[in-house]
Amino acid sequence: xxxxxRDAILSRVRHAxxxxxxxxxxxxxVAMRLAEAPAGVIPARGQRPRAELLELFCTMAGRxxxxxxxxxxxxxxxxxxxxWLRAANLPATLRLGADPRLAALDFSATALQLSHGxxxxxxxxxxxxxxxxxxxxxxxxxxxxxxxxxSLNFLPENHIVLVHADDVVGDMxxxxxxxxxxxxxxxMPRSVNFVTGPSRSADIEQTLLLGAHGPRAxxxxxxxx
Amino acid sequence: MQITSHTFKANGVKALAxxxxxxxxxxxxxxxxxxxxxxxxxLPEFDALRDxxxxxxxxxxxxxxxxxxxxxKAVEAAGGTVHWAEDADHARRIVLDIARRxxxxxxxxxxxxxxxxxxxxxxxxxxxxxxxxxxxxxxxIQLRGEHPSHIIAPAVHVNRDQVEADFRRVHVDLAPxxxxxxxxxxxxxxxxxxxxxxxxxxxxxxxxxxxxxxTGTSVIVTNEGNGDLTQLLGKCHVVLASIEKIVPTLEDxxxxxxxxxxxxxxxxxxxxxxxxxxxxxxxDPDGPEEYHVVLLDNGRSNMLGTEFEEMLRCIRxxxxxxxCPVYHAVGGHSxxxxxxxxMGAVLTPSLIGVDKAGHLPNASTFCGRCESVxxxxxxxxxxxxxxxxxxxxxxxxPRAQRWGLGVWAFFATRPRLYRLATxxxxxxxxxxxxxxxxxxxxxxxxxxxxxRDLPAPEGRTFMQQWAETNGGEDLV
Numbered sequence: 001x002x003x004x005x006r007d008a009i010l011s012r013v014r015h016a017x018x019x020x021x022x023x024x025x026x027x028x029x030v031a032m033r034l035a036e037a038p039a040g041v042i043p044a045r046g047q048r049p050r051a052e053l054l055e056l057f058c059t060m061a062g063r064x065x066x067x068x069x070x071x072x073x074x075x076x077x078x079x080x081x082x083x084w085l086r087a088a089n090l091p092a093t094l095r096l097g098a099d100p101r102l103a104a105l106d107f108s109a110t111a112l113q114l115s116h117g118x119x120x121x122x123x124x125x126x127x128x129x130x131x132x133x134x135x136x137x138x139x140x141x142x143x144x145x146x147x148x149x150x151s152l153n154f155l156p157e158n159h160i161v162l163v164h165a166d167d168v169v170g171d172m173x174x175x176x177x178x179x180x181x182x183x184x185x186x187x188m189p190r191s192v193n194f195v196t197g198p199s200r201s202a203d204i205e206q207t208l209l210l211g212a213h214g215p216r217a218x219x220x221x222x223x224x225x
Numbered sequence: 226m227q228i229t230s231h232t233f234k235a236n237g238v239k240a241l242a243x244x245x246x247x248x249x250x251x252x253x254x255x256x257x258x259x260x261x262x263x264x265x266x267x268l269p270e271f272d273a274l275r276d277x278x279x280x281x282x283x284x285x286x287x288x289x290x291x292x293x294x295x296x297x298k299a300v301e302a303a304g305g306t307v308h309w310a311e312d313a314d315h316a317r318r319i320v321l322d323i324a325r326r327x328x329x330x331x332x333x334x335x336x337x338x339x340x341x342x343x344x345x346x347x348x349x350x351x352x353x354x355x356x357x358x359x360x361x362x363x364x365x366i367q368l369r370g371e372h373p374s375h376i377i378a379p380a381v382h383v384n385r386d387q388v389e390a391d392f393r394r395v396h397v398d399l400a401p402x403x404x405x406x407x408x409x410x411x412x413x414x415x416x417x418x419x420x421x422x423x424x425x426x427x428x429x430x431x432x433x434x435x436x437x438x439x440t441g442t443s444v445i446v447t448n449e450g451n452g453d454l455t456q457l458l459g460k461c462h463v464v465l466a467s468i469e470k471i472v473p474t475l476e477d478x479x480x481x482x483x484x485x486x487x488x489x490x491x492x493x494x495x496x497x498x499x500x501x502x503x504x505x506x507x508x509d510p511d512g513p514e515e516y517h518v519v520l521l522d523n524g525r526s527n528m529l530g531t532e533f534e535e536m537l538r539c540i541r542x543x544x545x546x547x548x549c550p551v552y553h554a555v556g557g558h559s560x561x562x563x564x565x566x567x568m569g570a571v572l573t574p575s576l577i578g579v580d581k582a583g584h585l586p587n588a589s590t591f592c593g594r595c596e597s598v599x600x601x602x603x604x605x606x607x608x609x610x611x612x613x614x615x616x617x618x619x620x621x622x623p624r625a626q627r628w629g630l631g632v633w634a635f636f637a638t639r640p641r642l643y644r645l646a647t648x649x650x651x652x653x654x655x656x657x658x659x660x661x662x663x664x665x666x667x668x669x670x671x672x673x674x675x676x677r678d679l680p681a682p683e684g685r686t687f688m689q690q691w692a693e694t695n696g697g698e699d700l701v
Contacts (some may be wrong), residue, residue, distance in 0.1 A: 006297075006309040009468065010521045014290040028608025030291045030473075032415035033284070033440050037474040041277045043483075060493070097510070116688075118510040121424060137494040138318060144317045144509055150457055151511045172479040186299060188440045190505060190512050191457075194498040199450040201491070203362035204408040205249070205385050206256035212361060213416055216606065221458050 005103035013078045046136035046170025048054035051225070053135045057168050060138025060224060064197030065210060066218040074105060074223060081160055082110040090158060100148035101162070103127055119156055126156035126215075132175045133222075137196055140220065141175055144191035153193050159187060159215040161195070165224035177187050180213040226344055226372055230561030230573055233584035234534055236554040246269060249382050250556050253375070257547035260491025261350055261598070277500060278481045279602050282538040285471050286529065292438045292471045293520070299441025303621055305516035312523050313343035320345060320430070320463060320518050322681065324354055327515075335433030335445060335452030336360040339465040339521055341563040342576070345430075356430075358424045359451035361415050368395050374557030374565065377489050377543040382556050385411070385416075399426035419451070427514065430461025433466035434485065434540070439501055441473045446485065448496045456501060462513035464582045465500070469537040472701030481540060484600035489542040524576045532611045534569050538601040545595035545605060560585055564580050567595035571608040583621050586612035629669075647686045655684045 019026055048056065058068045069080050085092055092111045096102050097118075107114060119126060128148045133142030142162050153159060169175055172194075183189065194223045199214030210216055229236060240246055248511040255694040265271045285292055297307040310316035316339075324332065332354055334340060346356045356640070358367040362380035366373060368391045373379030380388075389405045392414055405411055425430075431452045443464045445452045456462040472478050482698060486492045505512035526533055546552040546566025557565035562582070564572045570585040579586075586609035595605045616622060617630070658664060658681030666674045673679055 005311050006307075007313065008311060009309050009520070009526060010290050010293060012522070012526040013293070013468070016526055016531075017287060017289065018530070019288070026288055027291060030288050030295065033473050034295065037439070037476045038277045040474050040480040041270050041273045041283075043268060043274075045268070064496070068513035096615070121420065136540075139494055139498075141388065144512060145506070146508050147511050147522060150453075154453050154457065159501070171258065172482070173476050176475045176479075186440055188303070188442055188500065190502055190504040192442075192500040192502075192511055194494070194500075196494045196496050196498075198391065199448065199496055201361045201412060201449045202256070203360070203380055203449075204383075204388055204411055206252040206378070206381070207408045209409050209412050209418070211540060212412060213419065213454055 037176070041170050043136060044171060046134070047134075048170070050165075053170060054165055054168055054222065054225060057133050057135040057136050057138055058220075059221050060135065061140075062138065065139050065200075066138065066197045066220050068220045068222060070222045070225070072224065074101070075163060077105050077221060077223070078107045078110045080110070080221050081127065082112055084160065085112075085158075088158070088217065090164070091124055093123070094125050094127050094160075095119055095152060095156060096127040097146060097148045097152060097195045100131045102127065119151040119154075121151075121155050123152075123156040125158045125160065126152035127160045128162070130161050130163040131167060132178070134170075134172050134175070134194075135168055136171050139172070139194050139196040142193040142195060143189045144193075145189060150191045150193060153195060154199075154214045156215060157196075157211075158217045158219070159195075160219045160221065162221050162223060163220060168222070226341070226347070226562070226582065228577060228581060228689065230577070230582040230585055233588060234482065235561060236559035236561060237588070240555040240559045243683045245384055245387065246382055246556050249384050250553055253378075253381055253464055253547055254463050254553050257491065257543075260486060261547070262490040262491075262546060264487040264493060267493070268483070268487065271484070274480060274483050275602060278484050278600060279538065280541075281472060281477045281480060282601060285470070285473060285542050286353050286534060286537055289468065289529065292473060293468060294437055296428065296438040296441055296471055299360035299438065300503070300516075300518055301441070301552055303441050303516075305441065305518060306504045308517060308519045310521045310523070313521075316343045316465070316519050316521050316523070317345060317348045320465075321348070321352055321354075323461065323463060323515075323517055324349070324352075324428055327427055328554050329354055329461075331422070331426045332356045332428045332430055333455045333459055334358050334363070334420055335429070335431035336363055336379070337430065337453040337465050338563060339467055340430065340431055343371060343465075343521070345465075357419070357426070359419050359422065359455050360447075361412065361451070362447060364415055364419065365391065368392075372558070372563070375543060375546060376541050376564065376568075382558065388531075416512040422453045423458040426455070426459045426556050428461045429455040429457070430463045430465060431456050433464050433470055433518075435472050435478050435481070436466055436470045437475060437478055437500070437591065438471055440500075442475075442500045442502045444478060444498065444500050446482070446495045446498050448490070448492075451495055453497055453499050457498075457512060459513055461506070462501065462517070463514075464516060464518045465521065465524065469513060485540050485542050488600040491686040516640075518525060521570050525636070527605045528575050533571065534573050535603050536568070536575065536608060538570055538603055539572070540601060541568075542600060544600065548594040550590070550592065550594075555588075567605040567609070568603075571603075572607055575610050579619070579623055583612070583616045586610075586616070614672055642690055643688070651686045652684055657681075
């Protein structure tokens with residue numbers, strides 16, 4: 001059923017656009033387009049020197065209702081996390097994945113109770129490491145896998161995300177060559193999550209409310225300058 | 226769902242008299258228009274990006290067969306399954322087969338208009354499977370037994386106090402005296418109810434804003450995070466998407482995302498843009514065990530290569546209805562099916578037939594606001610006009626209307642006769658109007674005067690006045 005439906009749909013489409021089954025010229029056009037992956041129109045906003053780019057990233061994340069802390073290096077992460085939780089009057093618990101960059105952190109000087117793995121849904125605070133940041137919109141890019149389980153992006157009430165300054169780029173288009181270099185052309189991790197601020201809804205009388213189904217608060221820690 | 230597009234006029238009359246609805250519709254005009262404008266003004270490249278987005282989609286439609294093949298191959302390479310669905314019935318059966326095989330009892334759903342288009346919820350219920358909508362707006366209207374009245378704000382026709390009443394009626398296990406006076410409390414209650422649903426669901430169904438051919442990826446754009454929890458926590462993820470959702474590459478996706486978020490909600494970027502490729506990998510600690518895509522045609526391939534092909538560029542942002550004076554007046558339900566507003570006025574006749582939906586393309590003054598805000602530059606008024614022509618050619622209008630148009634056409638194609646006739650009628654109407662200079666009723670014009678007065682013409686026709694001011698020089 002499905003195989004013949006596939007042929008029927010494709011043949012109707014082909015007929016409507018006047019293409020033949022073995023239309024080599026068209027195949028070449030499509031193959032070229034996929035291979036070249038032209039970037040298109042890139043807004044000027046994100047095209048600036050590194051220091052300004054990082055500033056822009058923080059400003060835009062703030063406009064999307066995320067909070068941002070900047071620290072010099074990974075040494076400062078445990079204290080920055082503990083400090084934010086304290087200031088927000090939240091319990092000192094933290095759920096995180098197996099990311100080596102997180103595993104290398106020394107939380108012993110803090111009172112934080114750590115637990116590891118995917119979220120079961122009753123975690124209050126989650127910690128993830130992003131693999132990219134987009135300055136144009138203050139967006140984080142998180143990749144699925146054991147290092148940073150996707151459920152940590154959505155289930156905890158509060159989500160703390162680390163991003164390194166080297167991974168912050170001007171625009172979304174600039175992230176794709178990096179991803180292709182890491183996973184191979186045409187290949188993707190199961191889930192690529194772009195996150196811009198905490199979850200929200202305006203479904204009741206167009207009133208914007210934070211904390212719909214995902215985290216109520218998003219805290220970004222930008223490492224390095 | 227029951228299609229009521231053929232009773233659009235009666236639906237509209239009812240909507241205009243509905244006090245609750247009129248109050249709710251005020252939020253559309255206030256909420257969306259200003260936010261979109263601010264977001265557009267903040268991005269100097271917005272128009273260039275629109276042109277780019279149009280070029281991308283036009284290119285895809287020219288080679289849609291090849292991109293669909295490429296996309297399907299990539300989905301399968303990532304361990305997913307592609308199902309090709311000819312029509313609504315076929316798509317429903319595909320979903321049911323998956324559900325039966327997995328012995329599914331409960332299905333959670335992220336927002337998907339394709340699900341509405343194929344009437345999936347009612348069908349699942351008939352077959353003993355419980356669908357649970359997880360988008361706050363969709364959840365509200367599911368409780369109310371209604372359908373979305375807007376493609377991105379499904380419950381925009383509902384007021385806060387109505388939501389409160391529905392929650393009290395349905396969530397009977399919660400304390401009856403709890404405080405639900407603020408929208409934030411309603412949101413918290415929905416969050417609490419739905420949190421229990423995600424993990425229990427056997428299947429999570431979402432739509433797709435885009436399908437990326439290069440990688441076999443489906444993309445959803447949400448603010449709540451419900452679509453993400455739906456596809457992440459269900460044991461099996463089913464994506465419902467129509468064939469025109471394809472973009473070639475990740476770069477193309479990035480380009481169109483910029484115009485989508487701004488046109489839809491006036492955001493720079495939606496909170497969650499999620500790219501899904503295949504099922505859970507061997508070392509993934511979470512994610513669905515199975516990943517299916519149902520690729521729906523349902524009449525779209527018949528639009529390719531016709532005057533309605535441009536409609537297939539639509540990215541379902543809702544800007545056209547947010548800016549439509551007719552939508553503002555009558556709301557989405559009046560349109561009688563899944564797609565309301567100007568985009569619905571073009572798409573609905575294409576998908577269910579102009580014989581059932583002929584009123585919709587007529588419900589426009591052609592003010593052109595929809596086209597001016599459409600991020601994909603779809604010439605919506607032109608396409609509505611095409612439907613009017615087709616309707617006339619197929620003799621679908623009422624006799625009186627066809628007769629009236631025929632009379633008008635007779636005179637309009639004979640300018641001298643037209644001028645002669647109007648030079649009699651205009652002064653006559655002017656005299657009959659009396660000192661009020663308006664008609665409260667007029668034979669043959671009840672369609673107009675039933676709702677508002679008809680202003681009386683001034684004493685002379687335009688051509689007569691023109692001739693005078695030009696020293697009697699005849700222009701035609």
